[in-house]
Each structure stands twice: as C-alpha cells, then as structure tokens.
Amino acid sequence: MSEDKRKNDIAEGQDDGATKESRRDFLKKLGVAAAATTVAPAATAKAASIAEHLQTHFEMMSDSQKEKAIARLEKRYSEQFEKQVTVANTPAPDGVLFGYALNISKCIGCRRCVEACVRENNQSRGEEDTRHLPIQWIRVLEMTRGNDTFQLENWHKGSPSSSPIGDYGVQSGGHADKAVGISGHAEHYYYPEQVPEENSFYFPVQCQQCEDPACVRACPVRATFRDPNGIVVIDYNWCIGCRMCQLACPYWARRFNWGEPILPNEDMNPKTHYLGNRPRMRGVMEKCTFCLQRVRDGRYPACVEACPVGARKFGNLLDPESEIRKILANKKVFRFKEDFNTEPKFFYYMD
Amino acid sequence: MTTTTQPASVFQKSIAFSRDFCMYTVKGGKVYYSWLLFLSFFVLVGLVTTFIQMTTGLVVTGASDQIVWELFVSNFIHCPSIASAAVLVVTPAYIYKRKDMKQLAVIGEAIAMVFVIIGLTFIIFHMGRPDRSWHAIPLIGIFNFPSSVLTYDIIVLNVYLVLNAVAVFYYLYKHYVGQPLNTTFYTPLIWFAVAWGPFIHIITAFILSSNAQIAVWHSALMPFSFLAMAAAAGPGLVIVTLLVIRKFTKLEVQDSVIDFFSQVIIWGVGLLILMFAVEFFTELYPATHHAAPLEYAINGHNGMNPYGPWFWSIMTIFVVQFFLLCIKKVRKSYNFMLPLLCISVFLSVLFEKPSVLIFPAFSPTPLGEYAIYRPTLIEICNILFIWAGGFILLTMVLKGVVGVLVGDVQDSSVAVEGGAK
Ligand code: SF4
Ligand code: SF4
Numbered sequence: 125m126s127e128d129k130r131k132n133d134i135a136e137g138q139d140d141g142a143t144k145e146s147r148r149d150f151l152k153k154l155g156v157a158a159a160a161t162t163v164a165p166a167a168t169a170k171a172a173s174i175a176e177h178l179q180t181h182f183e184m185m186s187d188s189q190k191e192k193a194i195a196r197l198e199k200r201y202s203e204q205f206e207k208q209v210t211v212a213n214t215p216a217p218d219g220v221l222f223g224y225a226l227n228i229s230k231c232i233g234c235r236r237c238v239e240a241c242v243r244e245n246n247q248s249r250g251e252e253d254t255r256h257l258p259i260q261w262i263r264v265l266e267m268t269r270g271n272d273t274f275q276l277e278n279w280h281k282g283s284p285s286s287s288p289i290g291d292y293g294v295q296s297g298g299h300a301d302k303a304v305g306i307s308g309h310a311e312h313y314y315y316p317e318q319v320p321e322e323n324s325f326y327f328p329v330q331c332q333q334c335e336d337p338a339c340v341r342a343c344p345v346r347a348t349f350r351d352p353n354g355i356v357v358i359d360y361n362w363c364i365g366c367r368m369c370q371l372a373c374p375y376w377a378r379r380f381n382w383g384e385p386i387l388p389n390e391d392m393n394p395k396t397h398y399l400g401n402r403p404r405m406r407g408v409m410e411k412c413t414f415c416l417q418r419v420r421d422g423r424y425p426a427c428v429e430a431c432p433v434g435a436r437k438f439g440n441l442l443d444p445e446s447e448i449r450k451i452l453a454n455k456k457v458f459r460f461k462e463d464f465n466t467e468p469k470f471f472y473y474m475d
Numbered sequence: 476m477t478t479t480t481q482p483a484s485v486f487q488k489s490i491a492f493s494r495d496f497c498m499y500t501v502k503g504g505k506v507y508y509s510w511l512l513f514l515s516f517f518v519l520v521g522l523v524t525t526f527i528q529m530t531t532g533l534v535v536t537g538a539s540d541q542i543v544w545e546l547f548v549s550n551f552i553h554c555p556s557i558a559s560a561a562v563l564v565v566t567p568a569y570i571y572k573r574k575d576m577k578q579l580a581v582i583g584e585a586i587a588m589v590f591v592i593i594g595l596t597f598i599i600f601h602m603g604r605p606d607r608s609w610h611a612i613p614l615i616g617i618f619n620f621p622s623s624v625l626t627y628d629i630i631v632l633n634v635y636l637v638l639n640a641v642a643v644f645y646y647l648y649k650h651y652v653g654q655p656l657n658t659t660f661y662t663p664l665i666w667f668a669v670a671w672g673p674f675i676h677i678i679t680a681f682i683l684s685s686n687a688q689i690a691v692w693h694s695a696l697m698p699f700s701f702l703a704m705a706a707a708a709g710p711g712l713v714i715v716t717l718l719v720i721r722k723f724t725k726l727e728v729q730d731s732v733i734d735f736f737s738q739v740i741i742w743g744v745g746l747l748i749l750m751f752a753v754e755f756f757t758e759l760y761p762a763t764h765h766a767a768p769l770e771y772a773i774n775g776h777n778g779m780n781p782y783g784p785w786f787w788s789i790m791t792i793f794v795v796q797f798f799l800l801c802i803k804k805v806r807k808s809y810n811f812m813l814p815l816l817c818i819s820v821f822l823s824v825l826f827e828k829p830s831v832l833i834f835p836a837f838s839p840t841p842l843g844e845y846a847i848y849r850p851t852l853i854e855i856c857n858i859l860f861i862w863a864g865g866f867i868l869l870t871m872v873l874k875g876v877v878g879v880l881v882g883d884v885q886d887s888s889v890a891v892e893g894g895a896k
Contacts, residue, residue: 177606181617255534263842310843329842338687344625345610346617362617364610365533365603367543368625374688376841380543380603383534406532407603461841464687 172200181346182359182398193361194398201396201403205387209394211402214420216352222414223354223441224425225451225471226328230435231264233319233326238262240430241330244415245401246393248385256386259379261412262427265310265327273308330427331356331377331412332460332468339369339378348409354441354469355414357399365407374464378411414438441469488886492651495885499878500871506723510870514863521860524853525600533603536854541846542837546858547601549829552683553708554594555675556701556824558635560709561587562672563739569665575729578880581646582720583713584668585872588639591632591675593865600857624678624685631675638668643872647879652886676701683832690765691758691836700750706743708824710736711817716873718814725881730809737806737813740820744797751790771845772835781847785830792823 179185179193194211201209241247241262250258310327320326337356340348347363350356370378384406396402397417404410415425419438428436439448448471451457455473503511528535538545564583568576599605610616611629618626642664649656680698683689714736721728758766772782796816799805805812834848878884 181610184617257539265842312842341622342625342685344619344623344629346619347610362607362610363604364607366601366625367603368623368682370540370543371686372688374841376540379540381532382536382538382603383532 172196176361179361181362183349190398197398197402201394205389205392205394205403207389207392207394209392209396212395212397212417214397214417216420217422219440219442221354221441221469222333222419223439223448223452223469223471224333224414225437225448225455225457225473227435227437227455227475228325228327228472229474230433231326231328232433232435233264233266233314233321233324234432235262235264236430236432237328237427237436238264240426241412241415243391244393244418244426245413246387246396246403247379247410248381248387248404249391251386256383259381259385259410261377261379261410262328262330263312263376265312265329266314266321266324267308267310267327269323269325271308327472329375329377329460330470331373332375332466332470333412333414335467335469336465338372338374338464338466342368342372344368351399351416353420355416355419356411357413357416358409358411359399360402360404360408360410363408365409367409369409374461374466375468378409380409381406488652489648491886492648492884495651496647496875496879499884500875503874504723507870507874511867514867514870517856517859517863518867520856521863524856525860527853528600528857529605535851537848537850539846541840541844542834542848544833544837545601546829546850546854547597549833550825550858550861551594551597551601552679552701552828552832553825554590554597555632555679556705557709557712558587558590558594559672559674559676559702559705560713561639562669563706563710563736564713565665565669567735569662570669573735575731576735578726579717579728579732580665581643581876581880582716582873584639584643584646585876586712586716586869587672588636588643589865589869589872591636591639592868593861595632595636596861596865600861624681628675628678628682631671631678635668635671635675638664638671642668643876647876650879651884652888673702676705688841689768689836691768693765694754694757696750696754700747700754703743703746703750704824704827707740707747708743708821710739710743711820711824714740714817715814715821718809720873720877724877726877733809733813734806737800740817741797741800744793744800744820748793748797751793767839768836771838772831776838776845779845779847782830782835785826786835789823789827789831792819796820796823 175196176193179189182190182193185193190213194213197211198209201211238260242249242258242260245261247259247261248256250256314321333355335354337348337350340346340350340356343349344366345362345364348356348358348369365380367380370380381404385404387403392403393401395417397420400413400416415423415427418425424438425436428438437447437451439446441448441452443449451473452471455475457471457473459468459471533545536545536547561583564576564586565580567573568580599608602608611618611626620626642661645661645664646656677698680701683692684694684697686692714733717728717733717736720726755769758769762770770776772786774780775783796819799812799816805816807813829848837848838845840846875884
C-alpha cells in the first residue's frame with residue numbers, strides 16, 4: 125500500500141465514528157502541545173522517563189497522578205513522533221460487557237483485519253532481515269477443507285498388517301503411523317496471489333478476552349488485568365517483561381517487544397488510549413484489546429470495520445437487542461479450545 | 476559496669492569480622508588466583524554482552540514468540556536444584572547428628588546461599604524490564620497473591636536466601652569470636668531452613684506445570700523429578716567442593732562424608748532414571764497430543780530434529796553414570812573417577828534442562844508451529860558471565876568459611892585472652 129493511501133486510511137479511521145471528547149480534555153491537550161514546543165526535547169524526555177519509572181500501577185494512581193502521567197506521555201510522544209499525540213483515559217462505560225463473534229464460513233483469509241489492527245494499534249512494523257519481527261495481534265490460520273490427515277490411499281493399510289517384526293497382528297502402516305495426536309494442520313504463513321484459496325477455510329485468532337484469563341492469573345505483578353467491560357488489558361508501564369502470561373495463554377495471543385518497537389513517525393496513529401494503542405516500549409507485553417480506545421468511545425474495533433465480507437461482529441453481550449446476542453441465540457456457535465476453561469468472550473459461528 | 480563494654484563491642488566485632496573475612500578471601504596461592512583469573516575472563520566479556528542485552532533488549536537472545544524462555548530460565552531451574560541440596564548436607568549433620576559432618580554443614584549452607592543468588596541473577600537477565608524489578612517487591616510493588624505461581628517462587632527463593640545467609644554468617648561470627656552458638660536461635664533456624672529447602676524446587680516445578688498451554692509439563696511427577704535431580708547434581712557439586720577443600724586447605728574432610736554423598740548421588744540418579752521412564756511411558760503409550768513435544772524431542776518433526784541427539788546422549792549418560800557409580804572402586808577413586816563423574820552429573824542435569832525439558836516443550840505452539848531454539852553468542856556469553864560470577868562468589872565465600880573453620884580468621888581477643896579492644 126502506498127504511503128498516501130495509508131495516511132488517508134488513518135485519517136478516515138479517525139474521522140468516522142463519534143469522538144466524544146470533552147472540551148476540557150481538548151483544551152488540556154492544546155496546552156500540552158504548546159508546552160511541548162517550548163521545552164528542550166532531550167531534557168523533557170529524561171525527566172519524563174524518570175517520572176515514568178517511579179510511577180505506580182495505573183489502577184492505583186490517584187486522578188491527579190493519572191493526569192500527570194498522561195500529560196507526560198502526550199508530551200513525550202508528541203516530541204518523538206513529531207505530531208500531536210493524545211493519550212486518552214476514557215473510563216469504561218457502565219453496563220457493557222463486550223463480546224465478539226466471527227463467522228468462519230464467511231472469512232476469506234484476506235488479512236485486512238491484521239493490517240487494520242497493526243495501523244490502528246501502533247504495532248511494531250519490524251525490520252526485514254533482522255530479528256526485529258513485525259508484531260501482529262491477529263493470526264489468520266489457513267486450514268484445508270475436510271480432514272487433511274485422512275488419505276484415501278492409506279485407508280486400508282491401517283489394520284493389523286505385516287510389520288518389520290513380523291505378522292503379529294500389530295497395527296502398522298497407513299494412518300496408524302500418524303504423528304501423535306495432532307490431526308489436521310493449520311498454516312498462518314500463507315501468501316497466495318488470491319484468497320480464498322481453493323479447498324481452504326480460514327480461522328482468525330486473537331486475544332479471546334477470557335472471563336477467567338490464564339494470563340491474568342499468571343502475571344506476578346498484576347500488570348495485566350480485566351477492565352470492567354471484560355476486556356483484558358495491560359499497564360505497559362507496570363509490566364516487568366517476565367512473559368509468564370505469554371506462556372499461560374492458550375491462544376498464543378500475546379506479543380512481546382523483544383527489542384525497541386519500530387514505528388515510523390508517519391505510520392503512527394496519534395489518537396491513543398493509556399491502556400490501549402499508545403506506543404509501547406521494549407521489554408513489555410502487548411495484545412489485542414478489542415481496540416479499547418475506540419470501543420470505550422462507542423465505536424467498532426478496527427478489524428470489524430476493515431473486514432470486507434462482514435465476518436466480524438462486535439457488541440454488548442448484556443444488551444438483548446444487540447447483534448451479537450442474536451448471533452449467539454440463532455447460529456451454530458462455538459468457542460475455541462473450550463477445554464482450557466478460560467471462557468472466552470470471543471465466539472466463532474457458522475451460517 | 477566495667478570498662479569492657481560488651482554491647483558496643485558486638486558491633487565493632489562484626490565490623491572486624493567482616494573486614495577479616497573479606498581480607499582473607501582475597502589472599503591466596505597461585506592456584507587460587509589463577510582460578511579466579513580464569514573466571515574473570517568470562518566476567519570481562521560478559522560485562523560487554525550484558526551491556527548490549529540491557530540496552531538493546533531480549534532481541535539479542537534466541538527467544539521468540541514461539542519459544543519464550545531463553546537459556547537463562549533453563550539455567551535458573553538448575554540453581555534451586557543445587558541450592559536445595561544444602562538440605563542434604565545439613566540434615567545428616569543436625570538431624571542425624573553425624574559427627575563427621577557437623578562442621579561441614581555450613582559449607583552446604585554457603586553453597587545454597589550462593590546458588591540462590593546465581594538463580595536470581597538469571598531471572599534478572601530473563602526479565603524484559605529488569606529496571607522494574609521493584610514492582611515485584613512487597614509493599615512498594617504489587618504482588619499477585621495468591622494467584623501467580625511466580626510470586627510464590629519469588630517468596631520462597633528470597634526467604635531461603637535470607638535463612639541461609641543468616642545461618643552461615645551467624646555460625647561463622649560465633650566461631651570467629653569463639654563463643655558457643657545460641658542453640659535456641661540457631662537450631663530452629665536450621666530446622667526451618669531444612670524444611671524450606673525442598674520448597675524452592677517444588678515451587679519452581681510448579682512454575683512449569685501450572686501452564687495449561689504446555690501439555691508435556693502437566694505432570695504431577697515434575698516436583699519429584701526435580702528433587703531427584705537436586706539429589707543428583709547437588710551432592711555432585713558438594714563432593715567436588717569438599718575434595719578441593721581437602722586438597723588445598725587444612726580443613727579435615729573424612730572419607731565417610733564423601734562416601735555418604737556418593738551414595739546420595741546413586742539414589743538421585745537412579746530415581747531420576749526411574750522417573751524419566753515412568754514419565755515417558757505415561758506420555759508415549761497413550762500418545763495423545765500431550766506427547767507431541769516429547770515426540771518432537773526424541774524423533775523430531777517432519778525431518779527437523781534439533782533435540783534428538785541431545786536427548787539420546789543425555790539419557791545414555793545418565794544410565795552410564797548410574798552404573799559407574801554403583802561400582803565401589805569408582806566411588807573410592809577420590810582423585811580421579813569420582814570428581815569426574817560428579818562434574819558430569821552436574822553438567823548432564825544442567826544440559827537436560829534446555830534440551831529435553833524446556834525448549835522442545837514449546838513445540839507445537841498453541842497454534843501448531845514447530846520451532847527450534849538457537850541460542851545467540853551474546854546470550855551464551857551472558858550465561859557464562861553469570862556462572863563465572865557465581866563461581867567467583869562461591870570460591871571466595873567458601874575460602875572465607877574454611878578460613879574461619881580452621882581458625883585462620885579469628886578475633887584477636889580470642890587468641891590473646893585480652894578482652895575487647
Ligand atoms: S486469550 Fe490469552 S491473552 Fe487473551 S485474555 Fe485469554 S489468556 Fe489472556
Ligand atoms: S510479561 Fe508483563 S503482563 Fe505478562 S506476566 Fe509478566 S509482568 Fe505480567
């Protein structure tokens with residue numbers, strides 16, 4: 125995609141949807157931007173980083189501490205990315221439990237959602253030929269239709285037959301030789317000319333916003349926690365980078381910043397939220413937050429908007445009239461890896 | 476009141492003790508200095524690579540989103556093994572009241588203390604943001620108690636460190652000033668430390684087996700096999716240490732002590748082999764997807780077989796070691812075969828961690844990928860840096876301990892019955 129197109133996309137992304145910012149917030153941000161231009165960048169960066177090191181867990185900060193922390197960040201990001209960056213602290217709306225539903229019979233594996241997510245959420249773009257890999261929160265698995273471990277030419281071999289040790293009724297050959305337990309194969313590194321590929325279906329995976337999240341349980345410092353809307357979030361400034369959560373998550377949904385994230389100024393989305401898409405630092409965990417910066421403002425996540433076939437649905441699970449509730453009531457719905465008992469609020473369905 | 480002011484002199488004496496202790500640890504013969512110099516080489520290199528890692532991030536290690544633990548963790552897991560083995564030195568001395576080991580118990584505690592420190596250093600290197608370690612300190616940070624297993628590990632390790640450090644230095648100080656131990660304080664402390672020892676390893680095992688995602692670690696046997704490894708590798712190090720001490724210092728170490736520990740190693744290695752066998756059977760016979768990582772470790776996957784050779788050599792080495800140790804002549808070869816075997820037990824348990832236990836377990840990933848771990852040079856230099864630093868610390872602490880035990884480090888007022896200065 126050309127740079128111009130990308131910029132337009134960002135602009136579009138910011139303009140649609142209602143942005144409910146109070147006037148006070150707006151004025152405050154203007155003030156910050158003015159201040160940012162008057163102070164020597166290096167000095168502020170250093171002071172900000174010391175203050176950031178000393179700050180406590182976001183949930184434990186007083187309102188004034190939060191305000192200061194946010195002002196500090198806005199100033200620092202604005203200097204770093206050479207544009208006016210806002211860091212919102214929009215609170216969780218009342219009476220809302222966010223849920224997601226994905227129609228796997230519609231998904232065509234085009235990965236527009238992945239691209240939109242990367243752009244919206246300021247993920248590291250990575251560098252080619254280095255170990256700085258790009259960070260992507262959504263993985264789209266490509267799978268073969270039918271059962272690809274069953275091979276017709278082998279169907280008759282899987283019964284007691286002769287084996288190297290003789291004819292002792294030992295089950296060998298055919299499907300008896302399959303690698304343990306793993307049936308089927310999923311690929312998330314596919315690069316076809318055209319999607320959907322014949323004989324394939326697609327299965328996107330991202331953070332499932334579990335009700336009983338293994339990641340929250342494992343985090344030794346509560347850097348990751350559930351917000352009141354049921355979204356699991358991370359305080360990037362509190363995470364110690366121990367990666368216990370990454371190990372615990374059964375959905376491979378968490379991404380670690382192994383090195384300094386690579387986020388070119390022109391690619392940076394300046395409209396951010398403290399617990400959402402603000403630029404991360406090296407050595408911390410990140411993951412999908414259902415675009416917390418958008419949904420707390422009553423907008424759709426970027427992936428929902430980007431999906432060209434409308435496979436992605438999002439809404440309030442507590443509202444009986446919502447689309448998502450209708451889907452749960454009427455479609456063939458399942459959750460991924462239910463045996464892990466993490467109770468995802470991310471549902472898959474088929475028509 | 477007389478002019479010999481006792482309360483003040485305790486403080487002065489502990490200052491004097493620390494000074495004498497430190498002075499003694501930096502003095503030594505040619506062998507001593509060359510050993511330290513040899514280790515310092517790795518420290519020097521490690522300083523540079525540590526700087527690179529700390530300023531660039533963990534991207535300089537071989538870890539990835541597929542295999543999220545690096546060599547640091549696999550080495551870390553070895554440290555509680557050795558540290559909890561202090562129990563095996565202290566128990567016979569204090570609980571079974573073996574006379575020949577009474578004096579040596581403090582050596583076991585010193586080893587435990589140093590290995591907890593080495594282990595914690597590995598964790599610091601493993602953390603993406605070591606500068607934020609304070610977030611995990613109670614009161615100023617937040618503890619995810621009682622949910623997170625890692626918080627338990629932080630607690631047990633630190634408590635064990637404190638217990639041992641207090642026990643070691645209290646014992647040495649009392650020896651230094653020539654006073655008898657206050658048993659109402661010291662004995663419960665020792666008993667507590669003995670009870671605590673296995674904990675550090677059990678909890679470390681829980682860090683692994685608490686992860687639902689990694690099926691092959693879902694084993695109730697894991698803490699026990701860890702303890703078996705502790706019983707094998709710990710005494711291995713203790714024997715080598717005691718043999719070195721016996722050779723180079725005046726401290727008397729009887730053959731009976733060495734023989735006791737070589738017996739422990741036989742049991743340790745034997746139990747370990749049994750547990751491996753049990754575990755492999757339980758995984759491989761039903762051959763559900765729980766067995767996939769183990770299959771990968773043994774046979775590889777689709778022609779990719781990075782761990783197989785390691786697996787087979789380590790398993791073979793364990794068996795060979797076991798049978799060699801069963802031979803009495805080998806166990807009695809104090810100057811050649813026994814130390815060699817001890818070092819090999821130590822190393823095989825150390826190398827089992829990354830190549831059998833940890834790295835293969837990460838494949839397949841939750842989304843079905845198979846990956847290979849490739850340690851980087853910087854990572855290896857950092858590992859060597861931590862080990863070298865740890866062994867420098869161990870050498871110096873043990874030198875001091877022996878100095879106190881044989882009376883080279885002593886309060887002058889004890890030698891010349893003159894009272895406090
Ligand atoms: S999917 Fe993984 S990261 Fe997301 S809430 Fe569940 S356990 Fe946590
Ligand atoms: S990496 Fe961060 S969020 Fe994850 S468990 Fe560790 S401290 Fe918590």
